[in-house]
Amino acid sequence: ExxxxxxxxxxxxxxxxxxxxxCVPISNHLYFYWYRQILGQKVEFxxxxxxxxxxxxxxxxxxxxxxxxxxxxxxxLKIRSTKLEDSAMYFCASSEDQLDYNEQFFGPGTRLTVL
Amino acid sequence: xxxxxxxxxxxxxxxxxxxxxDCVYETRDTTYYLFWYKQPPSGELVFLIRRxxxxxxxxxxxxxxxxxxxxxxxxxxxxTASQVVxxxxxxxxxxxxxxxMLTFGGxxxxxxxx
Numbered sequence: 001e002x003x004x005x006x007x008x009x010x011x012x013x014x015x016x017x018x019x020x021x022x023c024v025p026i027s028n029h030l031y032f033y034w035y036r037q038i039l040g041q042k043v044e045f046x047x048x049x050x051x052x053x054x055x056x057x058x059x060x061x062x063x064x065x066x067x068x069x070x071x072x073x074x075x076x077l078k079i080r081s082t083k084l085e086d087s088a089m090y091f092c093a094s095s096e097d098q099l100d101y102n103e104q105f106f107g108p109g110t111r112l113t114v115l
Numbered sequence: 116x117x118x119x120x121x122x123x124x125x126x127x128x129x130x131x132x133x134x135x136x137d138c139v140y141e142t143r144d145t146t147y148y149l150f151w152y153k154q155p156p157s158g159e160l161v162f163l164i165r166r167x168x169x170x171x172x173x174x175x176x177x178x179x180x181x182x183x184x185x186x187x188x189x190x191x192x193x194x195t196a197s198q199v200v201x202x203x204x205x206x207x208x209x210x211x212x213x214x215x216m217l218t219f220g221g222x223x224x225x226x227x228x229x
Contacts, residue, residue, distance in 0.1 A: 031215070042222055043160070043206060048215040056215040091160060104217060106152075106160040 002026045004107035012113045021077045021110045023092030032075045033093040082114045117142045119209050119220035127226045136192045136223045138207030149190045150208040197227045
């Protein structure tokens with residue numbers, strides 16, 4: 001069964017460093033998403049991406065965040081200068097389309113720890 | 116703005132008990148989708164069910180059942196004869212017809228004791 005994969009599973013970084021979280025969505029999916037979950041809290045939407053453009057973003061997704069689909073398979077989230085409060089689990093998701101069948105399939109997550 | 120409220124932050128039951136997890140939502144959209152996800156201790160998000168706003172039929176899948184009531188903006192989830200493996204955090208979520216973002220509730224931590 002196809003699945004969304006994410007690497008690394010755990011990333012530890014120093015405050016102020018740049019990190020790139022990587023995701024490989026399901027191959028025929030066209031819509032891609034990033035969510036984050038601070039430990040013990042709810043899952044929060046960051047950004048959605050379609051046709052090489054951001055289609056929606058939340059207030060959390062400020063200028064220090066960016067997303068990219070550098071090739072036909074990867075979807076990345078870059079955090080330019082990490083802060084302590086960026087420590088969270090980051091989930092990538094993808095969906096086939098956004099209408100009738102808009103189930104978002106989630107990856108296993110990357111746990112980001114900022115020291 | 117959309118909002119999902121799961122008033123029960125934590126529920127503890129003994130194995131074989133039935134348990135209902137509550138979900139209340141707010142949206143101005145006339146077309147929307149509701150979801151339940153399970154997050155076991157390993158941390159991944161496991162899709163359980165999707166329901167669109169035009170389909171108010173209740174659904175049963177094995178020990179799981181869902182009660183969608185548009186009149187009260189609720190989408191409750193019942194586990195019958197709970198098992199220890201059901202122990203997890205359960206999230207209710209809502210998306211609009213554009214489908215480009217999920218709004219999650221705060222989650223309900225279910226602990227099933229043997």
